[in-house]
Amino acid sequence: MAQGRLGLLPQGEYVCALPGSADGSAWQEVEGRNFAITGASSYKAGNGSGTYLMEGKRITFTRGPMKGMRMxxxxxxxxxxxxxxxxxxxxxxxxxGPVSD
Incomplete structure (x- = not known):
């Protein structure tokens, strides 16, 4: 069942991180989890490219190296x-920021 209207994420580079600790840095970037939204329902990750579906606020990566991941x-x-x-x-x-070449 659909969760809302279909949509697209803003194109650009996405950096992924976990919360840090009170005595260290605020964020800990997670190696290998960054990706770029490159066009209509398309993304690129370090080890390939694929597609995603955005329904309302829910994003599901449907093909490629992030297949099955939900955000x-x-x-x-x-x-x-x-x-x-x-x-x-x-x-x-x-x-x-914008997608780098």
Missing amino acids: MRVSSGMLQEVDRGGKLGRLRCHRA
Whole structure:
């Protein structure tokens, strides 16, 4: 069942991180989880490219190296991972800028 209107994420590079600690840095970037939204429903990750589906605020990566990963759009430039149980996880990805060549 659809969760809302179909949409597209803003194109650009997305950097993914976990919350840090009070005595260290605020965020810990997660190696190998960054990706770029490259066009209409398309993304590129370090080890390939694929497609995603955005229904309302829910994003599901449908093909490629991130297939099966689910995220929720929590603000205009911030996505948060959704776990298998449907709860928001700790991993957050923010749009860091335009797609680099």
